[in-house]
Amino acid sequence: MDLFGDSDNWSGKLAPVLKQYEGRKHPLDYHNRYQLLIMVVLSAQDSDAHINSIAPAFFETYPNIASLSVTDIDSLLSHISGVQNFNNKANWLLEIAKNLKKDSNIPLTMHGLTALKGVGRKSANVIMRESHVPAEGIIADLHVIRVAPRIGLIPETKDGIKAEKQLMQVFTKAIWGEIGMALSFLGREICRPKPKCPICSIKDICNYYR
CATH class of the missing domain: 1.10.1670.10 (Helix-hairpin-Helix base-excision DNA repair enzymes (C-terminal))
Incomplete structure (x- = not known):
């Protein structure tokens, strides 16, 4: 039973x-998988509405993983300083970007996603669901x-x-x-x-x- x-x-x-x-x-107002990944990481312990409000300026500056991977921590912090746990999240995003290098390298498996800094099972499940891949x-x-x-x-x-x-x-x-x-x-x-x-x-x- x-x-x-x-x-x-x-x-x-x-x-x-x-x-x-x-x-x-999902309530996060993303327009591609790169944006979804970044917004999911930023939204932990914060609200979707708040992340939606800062997203346009963030993605205007960093339109893809390649652009994010070559920025410095101070520039990145200026875009997310109002986000909960912003110091850790800035370091996580930089590590993700430097490791992945380009948008097409974003993984779509539980193992691959949870290997990224700041991405736990909940976040991975969201990314996989929104990407229409089989749920794990x-x-x-x-x-x-x-x-x-x-x-x-x-x-x-x-x-x-x-x-x-x-x-x-x-x-x-x-x-x-x-x-x-x-x-x-x-x-x-x-x-x-x-x-x-x-x-x-x-x-x-x-x-x-x-």
């Missing part, structure tokens, strides 16, 4: 959420970590890696690429810290609502 419930049953129960959000673009995990951001235990999918946890592993036991691999982002959108729009339960499409199967 599955520790966290019947995977096929949960896939069916959450079909309305998948239908509502499947294929919707499930996005487990702060919204998913809040929503999944509320519904009854997994026990409550603050550990994104633990939450992801548990969700991978719940869901069939066929929906790994979409279910995490769908739950994230649900958490952003409806299942917020103060949830809007009456308008939720899955309230009838939700432990919190019941």
Whole structure:
């Protein structure tokens, strides 16, 4: 017996959420894979809205990995000094750029992406999902970590890696690429810290609502 419930049953129960959000673009306003990679690294412990606001000026100065790889730390810091943990992120971005050298070298596997500085499993899952490659995990951001235990999918946890592993036991691999982002959108729009339960499409199967 599955520790966290019947995977096929949960896939069916959450079909309305998948239908509502499947294929919707991530809130980071990127226009190519290079921009997505940079914005995902910058957005850790920061908001997507804030990263979207600084992105145009950043990418005007650094339109690709090649241009980023030849800049210096002081110039880079002037573009991201308002970002959370900006010193570390500047060093991570420079190391990524110097190692990859050009946009076409951005990896699209979990192993390849998580080998990059500042890219953990959550970030790698986002990049792979947005790049439409087969999923090797499930996005487990702060919204998913809040929503999944509320519904009854997994026990409550603050550990994104633990939450992801548990969700991978719940869901069939066929929906790994979409279910995490769908739950994230649900958490952003409806299942917020103060949830809007009456308008939720899955309230009838939700432990919190019941």
